[in-house]
Amino acid sequence: MLKLLLKKLTELILVLFFVTLIVFFTFRLLPGDPAQMRLGMDPAPEAVAALTAEMGLDKPLVVQYGNWIADVVRGDLGKSMFDGKPVTELLADKIPKTFELAVLGALLSIIIAVPLGVMATLKKNSWIDKLARVFSLFGFSVPAYWLAVLLMLLFAYKLHWLPAGGYVSFAESPSAHIKALILPVITVGIINSAQIFRFLRSGMLEVISQDFIRTARAKGLSEWIVIGKHVARNALPSLITIVALNFSLLLSGMVITEQIFAWPGLGWLMIQSILSRDYDVVQAAVLISAVFIVVINLIADLINAMLDPRIKYN
Amino acid sequence: MKKTFSLLFIILLAVSVAACSNSSNTDNRNEPAPSDGAAEGTPKSGGILKFAQSAEPTTLNPHLYSTLNDRNAFLSIYNSLMEYDPKTLKPVPGIVKEAKISEDGLVYDLTIQSGVTFHNGRKLTADDVKYSLEQANAKEATRTNVLLKSIKDIKVVDETHLTVTLSNKDSLLLDSFIEVFVIPNDPSVDLVKNPVGTGPFVFEKWNRNEKIVLKKNANYWKKGLPYLDGIEILTVPDAEVKNLQLINGQVDVIDIVPTSKVDQVANNPSLNLVKIEDDVTVANHFLLMNNSKPPFNNVKFRQAVNYALDREKIKLSLFGNFVVRSSPVPSGDANFNPDATKYEKDLDKAKQLLQESGYNNEKITLVYHKIDLMYDTVAQITEQSLKDLGLNVELKGVEIAQWVESVFNQKQYDMALTGSTPKPNTVDMLNHMYGKQNGGAIQWENKAWSEKLLTVSRMPEEEGAKVLKELQAEVLEETPAIIVGGLVQAQGLSKKVQDFIPSPQQKMYFESVWKK
Numbered sequence: 001m002l003k004l005l006l007k008k009l010t011e012l013i014l015v016l017f018f019v020t021l022i023v024f025f026t027f028r029l030l031p032g033d034p035a036q037m038r039l040g041m042d043p044a045p046e047a048v049a050a051l052t053a054e055m056g057l058d059k060p061l062v063v064q065y066g067n068w069i070a071d072v073v074r075g076d077l078g079k080s081m082f083d084g085k086p087v088t089e090l091l092a093d094k095i096p097k098t099f100e101l102a103v104l105g106a107l108l109s110i111i112i113a114v115p116l117g118v119m120a121t122l123k124k125n126s127w128i129d130k131l132a133r134v135f136s137l138f139g140f141s142v143p144a145y146w147l148a149v150l151l152m153l154l155f156a157y158k159l160h161w162l163p164a165g166g167y168v169s170f171a172e173s174p175s176a177h178i179k180a181l182i183l184p185v186i187t188v189g190i191i192n193s194a195q196i197f198r199f200l201r202s203g204m205l206e207v208i209s210q211d212f213i214r215t216a217r218a219k220g221l222s223e224w225i226v227i228g229k230h231v232a233r234n235a236l237p238s239l240i241t242i243v244a245l246n247f248s249l250l251l252s253g254m255v256i257t258e259q260i261f262a263w264p265g266l267g268w269l270m271i272q273s274i275l276s277r278d279y280d281v282v283q284a285a286v287l288i289s290a291v292f293i294v295v296i297n298l299i300a301d302l303i304n305a306m307l308d309p310r311i312k313y314n
Numbered sequence: 315m316k317k318t319f320s321l322l323f324i325i326l327l328a329v330s331v332a333a334c335s336n337s338s339n340t341d342n343r344n345e346p347a348p349s350d351g352a353a354e355g356t357p358k359s360g361g362i363l364k365f366a367q368s369a370e371p372t373t374l375n376p377h378l379y380s381t382l383n384d385r386n387a388f389l390s391i392y393n394s395l396m397e398y399d400p401k402t403l404k405p406v407p408g409i410v411k412e413a414k415i416s417e418d419g420l421v422y423d424l425t426i427q428s429g430v431t432f433h434n435g436r437k438l439t440a441d442d443v444k445y446s447l448e449q450a451n452a453k454e455a456t457r458t459n460v461l462l463k464s465i466k467d468i469k470v471v472d473e474t475h476l477t478v479t480l481s482n483k484d485s486l487l488l489d490s491f492i493e494v495f496v497i498p499n500d501p502s503v504d505l506v507k508n509p510v511g512t513g514p515f516v517f518e519k520w521n522r523n524e525k526i527v528l529k530k531n532a533n534y535w536k537k538g539l540p541y542l543d544g545i546e547i548l549t550v551p552d553a554e555v556k557n558l559q560l561i562n563g564q565v566d567v568i569d570i571v572p573t574s575k576v577d578q579v580a581n582n583p584s585l586n587l588v589k590i591e592d593d594v595t596v597a598n599h600f601l602l603m604n605n606s607k608p609p610f611n612n613v614k615f616r617q618a619v620n621y622a623l624d625r626e627k628i629k630l631s632l633f634g635n636f637v638v639r640s641s642p643v644p645s646g647d648a649n650f651n652p653d654a655t656k657y658e659k660d661l662d663k664a665k666q667l668l669q670e671s672g673y674n675n676e677k678i679t680l681v682y683h684k685i686d687l688m689y690d691t692v693a694q695i696t697e698q699s700l701k702d703l704g705l706n707v708e709l710k711g712v713e714i715a716q717w718v719e720s721v722f723n724q725k726q727y728d729m730a731l732t733g734s735t736p737k738p739n740t741v742d743m744l745n746h747m748y749g750k751q752n753g754g755a756i757q758w759e760n761k762a763w764s765e766k767l768l769t770v771s772r773m774p775e776e777e778g779a780k781v782l783k784e785l786q787a788e789v790l791e792e793t794p795a796i797i798v799g800g801l802v803q804a805q806g807l808s809k810k811v812q813d814f815i816p817s818p819q820q821k822m823y824f825e826s827v828w829k830k
Contacts (some may be wrong), residue, residue, distance in 0.1 A: 032715025036723050038372075039380070044453040051454075082372040082505050083522070090522065149507035149554060156562050164558035165550065167524055262550045272370060272523070277715050 005307060008298045012090075019290040021071075024065050027274075034081055035278040039266025055081060067281065078280030080273075087284045090269065095288065097167070098265035101257070102250050104181065105188025110243065112193035117200030121208060132197060144253060148187045148260045155183060160265065165261040184261045191245050191253070196239070203238040207231045237304040244300030248293040277282050329588050357813065362544045365822065366556050367569040368686075370523055370549040375505040376495035377446075377455040382735070386822040387526055387547050388495070391433075392511035395424075395443065395491035400815040403594075403738045405488045409443065409496050409512065419483035419772070424476050430535040432498050433516045440476040444468045445499035447478070461490035464771075483772035489739055514540040514825045521714035523549055541828035545611065553686050560585065560806045566829070567814070569822065571806040573635045573688050579806045588816045589804035592637045593646030596818045597735040597744060599628075599636075599692050599798035605725055606757040608676075615671035616793045620657040621664035622703035625799050628695045632688060637800025642736070642747045643786055644800065649740040651783035654790040677706050681720065682731035684711035692798060693731050721755050730755070733801050738818045740782045741770050747797065748789050758794035 035051040052058050055066065071078060077087035083283055120129040156164035168176040207213065208231055218224050254267035262268075266285055273281035371387040373379055379388070397408040409430065412424040430438040447468055464484035469477045480487070496512055497503070503510045509517045512535065515528035526547040530540055548565060550556040553572040559565045561582060571579050571587060580587040603610040603619070610616065620640060629636040640657040643650045644667040682693040682699065692710070697709040707729075712720070721730045736746035748756070749764055767785055770778045805822075807814055810830045817823065 029721045030715070033719060033723060036718055037380075037715055039378075039454060039456055041376075044456075047453045047456075069700065083520075085522075093521065094523075152555065152558055157558055160562065163564050164554050164562050165555045166559060166564055169524075259551050260555060262548070262552070262555065264521070268551075275713055275715060276372065298442070 001302075001305065005302070008301060011069040011285055012294050012298060015294055016287070016290060019287060020283075021065075023286040025061070027279065027282055028061060030277070032277045034279060037277050038081055068182065068280075072284075072287070077284040080281050081278050082276065087280050090281060091266070091284060091288060094264065094266045095271050097263065098251070098254050098258070098267060101181070101184055101188060101265060102247065102254060104185045105192060105250060106243065106247055108185055109196055109246070110191030111192035112189060113196035113240075116193075117197050117204060118227065118232075118250075120197070120201050121231075122223070124205065133203075136194045136197045139192075140193070140198075144191055144256050145185055145231050145260055147190060148183070148257065151183050151186060165263070167262065167264050180261075180263075184257055184263055187261075188250060188253070188257055192250055195249075196242055196247055200235065200239055201244040203235045204231055207234045210234075216286060233307075237308050240300050240307075244296050245266060247296050248286060251289055251292060325679070355812070355830065356369045357826075357828040358830075359541045359828070360543055361541075361810075362546060363542050363567065363811065363824060363827065363829060364546045364548060364565040365567045365569070365824070366550045366559060366565040367822075368549070368551060368553065368556065371526070371547075372518070373506055374458075374509045374517070374526075376511075377452065377458065379457060382820055383549075383569075388509065388511075388823055389513075390515040390528055390545055390824050391509050391513045391517050392495035392497065393430075393513050395446075395494045395496065396488050398738075398817070399491055400817070403818065405492055407489070409438070410491060410728070411486075413488055419485070420480045420673050422478040422480070422487065423471075424478060426474050426476070427535060428474055428513050431533055432512055433531060434498070434500075434503070436497075436498055436500065438496065438512055439473045440470045442496060443445045443497045444470050444476055446496045447494060449497065450494045458490075458493050461486075461493060468777065473600045476522045484683045485773070485775075485778070486739060486741060486771040489737065493737075515542075518544075525549075526747045536825070539651055540825050542824060546825055557806065560808070563808065566811050567822070568806045569820070570686075570687070571804045573632045573691075576633055576635055576804055584809050586807040586809055586811070587804050588807055588814060589802060590798060590816050590818050591646065592644075592802065594644050594738075594818060595637050595800040595802055596642075596644060596738050597733060597792055597801035597820070598642055598747070598805070599801050600734040600747060601696065601719065601796040601798050602727075602730040602732070603795060604725065604729070604755075604757060604758050605759070605794050606725075609671060609673045610728070612671045612673075613792055614667045615673055616796070617657075618664045618667035618671060618673075618703060619700065619705075620793050620796050621660045621667065622699050623657070623704075623796070623798060624659055624695060624699045626659070627699075628692055628799060631691050631695060634800075635688075635802040635804065636692075637802060639800055640797050641786060641790060642743045642797050643740055643782075647740055647743075649779050649782040649786075651786040654783075654787040657790075657793075661702060663744075668703060668705075673705070675706050677708065678728045679708050679710055680731060681710045681712050681717070681727055683733070684713060685733070688803075689731075689733065696731060696798060725755055725757060731798070735801070735819050741767060744785060744789065747795055756795045758792075760792065760794070763788060763792075 003151040034055060034057065035048045038051060039047055056064060068078070077091070079086055080090060116132045120132040123129055140176070152164045155162040162179055166180055168180050170177040213226060213230055216230050253267060255271050257263070258265045259271060266289065270282060270285040273285065337616070367383050367386055369381065369383045371384040372381060373384055374388045374391065376388050376392050379385055393409050395408050395410045396405040399406045409426055410424050411427045411442060412425040424443070426438065426440055426443055432438060447462070447465065449455060451462040451465060453460060464480040464482050464487060465478060467479040467480040497505060498510055514531050514534050514536070516531050518527040518529050520526045527544065528547070529544040530542060534540060551557060551762055553570065556568050556570055557575045557579070560568045560579070576587060579585050597599055603616060605611050625638040629638055637644070639645070641654055664680050680693070680697055682689060684690070693711065698705055700707045717732070720726050734746060736742040748758060749767060763785060766781065770781055773781065803820060805816060812830060813826050815823065
């Protein structure tokens with residue numbers, strides 16, 4: 001296990017190194033000068049030059065990259081070019097907000113997908129299976145934007161039960177905070193449960209058709225024991241993998257969900273910083289997202305290795 | 315199986331229809347009845363006003379701002395040297411109480427308001443006003459330095475008096491002072507993180523993408539004001555969601571009502587729709603052309619484009635929220651020239667002019683600043699008009715950084731479409747579109763016209779008006795850039811919000827606003 005952990009950590013560092021390269025250099029290929037953006041329309045060339053130098057953007061790209069990496073290693077992620085706030089401060093404010101949404105969305109998707117997946121497997125081709133598959137198809141097909149607006153129209157505009165987007169901190173008003181959370185969590189949950197359901201159903205159907213399940217049934221075990229003990233245990237690794245993979249997708253999907261619901265998380269900050277060419281913020285946000293995604297997948301790999309001794313990582 | 319799918323389809327359809335349909339009180343499609351936000355009853359103090367706008371401000375420094383969202387956020391924190399009379403749009407005293415102008419028009423003796431303190435308790439002096447003018451005239455202050463070019467020297471006389479000497483006569487100087495915000499001459503004040511002004515509201519906190527919180531300035535120098543206890547400025551990027559928040563009562567004011575929702579807001583009994591009258595709307599949908607290269611350097615080509623535009627179709631598509639005009643000067647302006655070329659749609663004439671211009675099916679890229687559905691609509695209809703004319707045109711929507719880079723910085727574009735909001739004076743309306751104020755992006759070389767425009771501010775009023783009319787006629791004949799039409803943006807207000815006065819520049823002033 002230690003060997004596996006070391007191997008995975010080495011891979012993690014390598015992946016992150018490539019992420020830094022890609023985010024740094026591709027972002028600089030985009031048209032748009034940060035100094036020009038900061039100074040507005042038709043600034044004096046000397047003002048642009050002075051600000052460019054102040055931001056350190058007058059140096060060769062390789063030097064800029066080296067400086068950035070050296071700062072990152074020291075824990076300094078730079079400053080936002082607009083309000084001058086340290087990026088670490090900004091991220092510390094935004095990451096918990098995104099995680100709150102992502103974790104609750106992931107939980108909801110599991111709560112929806114797992115019972116549906118089990119029932120659909122047990123009652124293959126029954127009306128409940130068909131209904132669950134239609135639901136899954138719906139979750140796959142609808143864009144998050146459309147679903148979010150539809151939910152807001154229904155629950156905010158028509159029924160006045162919930163707010164149409166917006167954020168209220170828990171400290172300010174716990175009830176308003178929870179109300180503001182419901183619709184974005186439902187949006188995220190529905191979209192993600194579709195994928196989990198589909199993988200879970202196919203994974204369980206595959207296990208169910210194995211010889212050892214036939215043997216268990218032949219031994220006279222009840223269907224609940226067959227499913228609960230034998231099928232579920234064997235289908236669990238694929239469920240963990242898909243939940244981990246989905247969590248990564250879910251984090252990237254936050255860009256859209258947060259924008260629509262005006263939820264001040266990492267996704268919204270990222271898109272805003274890309275549009276305003278706020279280099280330090282974008283680089284740090286992408287890097288942190290990559291760290292989360294890689295770490296979550298690493299944890300999933302380790303859990304799978306513990307659950308299933310057949311899994312060997314060479 | 316078939317039954318299950320039918321049932322599901324019906325449920326989905328029912329939910330969608332229920333969610334998308336309007337409630338009964340917004341069903342009628344009557345002509346909206348815009349309000350000017352006039353007060354009902356006696357002003358009362360108290361209440362927090364929640365104002366939602368479409369983008370997060372980038373700074374609260376009043377001399378380094380670049381967007382209208384920045385300005386809306388800091389307008390309540392600072393005072394400007396002069397203010398607009400909301401009715402006449404003429405400058406009236408702000409921090410500058412009185413301005414005595416010398417006979418030759420070159421020396422301004424300014425007296426500032428006494429008894430004004432900054433939010434940090436420090437007393438305002440003439441030295442702060444001098445510092446503010448210098449900051450507004452610095453090379454980084456791109457929004458204001460172009461307006462203050464005539465200033466040669468500023469001298470502080472005493473605590474409440476200063477003298478501004480000009481290098482040439484500038485009758486628009488007091489008008490330009492409206493854009494100069496007063497900040498303390500104190501290096502310990504960080505205007506980005508903790509702005510300090512003399513305005514009606516005190517900065518409390520700013521959590522990015524969450525809210526900016528302002529609280530009432532209890533020591534405000536305008537006695538009795540402000541009425542509100544505070545303001546929360548929220549950012550809601552999606553226009554539809556922002557409108558829903560207004561209808562739902564989550565916010566009190568929104569900066570822009572989407573054009574497709576204007577009727578919905580106007581007909582809602584809990585809301586007021588506020589907008590500037592069409593004949594005084596100064597904002598424009600603005601079509602820039604790169605005059606430095608063919609075919610745009612040919613006047614006949616430019617005239618052909620102007621005659622080909624289907625402005626009536628744009629108005630129809632924007633539910634009437636568009637002013638059909640080809641001049642940057644609105645018809646309600648005292649200096650409007652009714653005899654200047656109007657460019658009413660005439661496709662035959664346009665085609666004739668295009669043929670005479672020698673256009674040879676060169677490919678033209680029309681970039682537009684992608685902001686919202688209104689800009690998309692104007693761009694798509696403009697593209698279709700150009701195709702109807704026979705141009706080989708390709709439409710491309712770009713975001714702000716790309717727009718600034720290609721159009722204003724590199725000036726490498728063919729045609730470009732955006733919105734533009736000048737100050738409500740005729741010189742700025744013309745200068746904004748055809749002069750240096752658009753960053754020289756159209757690259758139109760007509761020094762005589764530009765210099766004459768800048769001398770208007772040195773002329774007596776009557777002579778200036780005559781010259782402005784001549785300049786309008788000349789520039790519309792030359793048409794180096796095209797006014798697609800007047801840009802109309804309405805603000806949405808809860809009926810609880812009283813005494814809000816819309817500004818031609820879409821400035822959101824809350825100093826005298828109160829809540830029922």
